[in-house]
Amino acid sequence: MGKGGQNYGKSENLGAKSESKGENYAPWSKDLGECEEKYQVRLDRGLSSADVEERRLSYGFNELEKHEGTSIFRLVLDQFNDTLVRILLVAAVISFVLAWYDGEEGGEMEITAFVEPLVIFLILIVNAIVGVWQENNAEKALEALKEIQSEHANVLREGRKISIPAKELVPGDIVELRVGDKVPADMRVMRLISSTLRVEQGSLTGESEAVSKTTKAVSEDVDIQGKKCMVFAGTTIVNGNCICLVAQTGMNTEIGNVHSQIHEASQSEEDTPLKKKLNEFGEALTAIIGVICALVWLINVKYFLSWEFVDGWPRNFKFSFEKCTYYFEIAVALAVAAIPEGLPAVITTCLALGTRKMAAKNALVRKLPSVETLGCTTVICSDKTGTLTTNQMAVAKLVAMGSKANALRSFDVEGTTYNPLDGNIQNWPVGDLDLNLQMIAKIAAVCNDADVEKSEHHHVANGMPTEAALKVLVEKMGLPSGLPSGASSGYDGVLKCSHLWNRIEQRIATLEFDRERKSMGVIARSSSGKRSLLVKGAVENLLERSSFVQLLDGSIVELDQKLKETILGSLCEMSSSALRVLGFAYKEELTDFDTYNGNEDHPAHERLLNPADYSSIESNLIFAGLAGLRDPPRKEVPQAIEDCKTAGIRVMVITGDNKNTAEAICREIGVFGRHEDISSRSLTGKEFMNLLGHEKATHLKQGGGLLFSRAEPRHKQEIVRLLKESGEVVAMTGDGVNDAPALKLADIGIAMGIAGTEVSAIQIIILN
Incomplete structure (x- = not known):
């Protein structure tokens, strides 16, 4: 190992962005064996002390560069x-x-x-x-970037697992990541310990949902969102456990690239x-x-x-x-x-009086002339996730079964936050919950690992945002009569209904989500001792494993082709509105688990240790309903868009989220018309960057709103630069790490506040 490490010098480039060091090596496009060979490391052994010292001489510490502030x-x-x-x-x-x-x-x-x-x-x-x-x-943005970096890492060196400061990591280190860990460097996922791994990387990429990761290699020329086998510094593990290989450290990471772009933008400040x-x-x-x-x-x-x-x-x-x-x-x-x-x-x-008035509206102005520049703005470039939207998943529609086999009931759900008191369910049945709605509430509450807490300013989700949104739905649905009184005594949290369902239906086993069956299941034991299987997941997959449907009154009917098409039609309708749809199903005949209590010596326990058996356990299900979730627009956004149009200000949306979701949100908030043809006004970041110079300028000069989806930080920065070169006074709004370079470059950088990440929010609200 030590000898092999000698070939690992500074002249070699082990990442896509270090082109100045040599060849362009993309670990996300290589299989696991190639990665081990390239980085001269064994997955079960890790680096030796000699390797670490040699590589640190070449690459330095895993930390961002320090730039002296203005004296x-x-x-x-x-x-x-x-x-x-x-x-x-x-x-x-x-x-x-x-x-x-x-x-x-x-x-x-x-x-x-x-x-x-x-x-x-x-x-x-x-x-x-x-x-x-x-x-x-x-000038606090660069310091804030350092704050979001991880402080410690669990690393394998010379066959021993040790915890070290994250800044001591070097390319080639083998690191274990668990739920809740902040990723300390850009790393290639080498092995999944759990059946699934999901990462919250929206602050870096602009995606509105946690992303599933895999060990499989992808194409070399994919954008950052497409690197499914990579985890990036500063992001957070929200589900699963894995072993990773450090590919890039310090300034060579994606967050280091953002750091460089911010510094570059700060050097090219122009007069207001x-x-x-x-x-x-x-x-x-x-x-x-x-x-x-x-x-x-x-x-x-x-x-x-x-x-x-x-x-x-x-x-x-x-x-x-x-x-x-x-x-x-x-x-x-x-x-x-x-x-x-x-x-x-x-x-x-x-101007000082102007900043004082803005401060009364929770806007902090960094430079006095920015108040006047704000009034000269001709183009507003806005991020979507967390800026136009709340960056909080919420259930928008609930579909339950009706009194007859082919009759579905649809309920629109109000509210855009994790506050259960934010909005109600429209056309909700008066009186007690029917058995079908009770089953949906039970599954959403028990087959769920998330929680919601109330902070000083707002409600915060712990765990997967989609699961937190489902628990908020349970609170809005309320409780049926006849439940045991006092079951929620001693609980002073936000999710009282969910807590009560979990007291009544105690979870004794979990069938973790995986990419193959696209569902999660739990085995629960009721207060009467009866076992049941509660499942939530992708609607198509649940329907394939379902044989029956539960109706409004709790009766069970066979799932025939006509009923399946009716349910799929509802799914298609919600998906076309850019909703993420989850289905609910259950099973009460669990012969193998009738006496199971979570004991490892029980014969059925072996089946729970093998994820390949999960699909067979989740078979012959009874389908109960489905829910559509989304990252909803902020309430004040449509009116703000209309005010901008009235003032002659063009609005452009630049987001890292996928194209269909972004287009649906833009239609909803008024950037585009409901039925307007936007084929020439909606491009991905890569499509825009592939245009010729004059084609980019022509595209940006189009009247009305424009949308750029799947945009990376450099794409956002390039769009702002071209707009400024064409004589526009540009305001950029955003809340994530990926927005920071463009915020810095724009004539006016408007960082979102409480809900924004610290890197942009530290510049609250008007930068330049």
């Missing part, structure tokens, strides 16, 4: 980087020198002579103090429209005042510069320095009088 001295100097301010500064200095000179000439200093320059100095000092105060804590106008005004004023002052001084030149003429020729030259300075003072006084020295102070005061 206070630099911030102070920047406040005087304004034509009008510099004119005032020069005028104040000249006035002060002349007042001092006059005092020395007259033998007595008069305080009144210094009032004018001192007032100008005071105005400039106050202006500088306010500006420095506004900007002193501005207000500053440009003030500079133009200052330059014009300087020219006009300069000409007028020179004329005034030249008109009076005869009073301090003259010649005596003898025989028509100038003989004796006379010059009066006292009169020269006197008329120079008059010219300077005229210049000072013409300069609106109160303008910077008035502008600063007005």
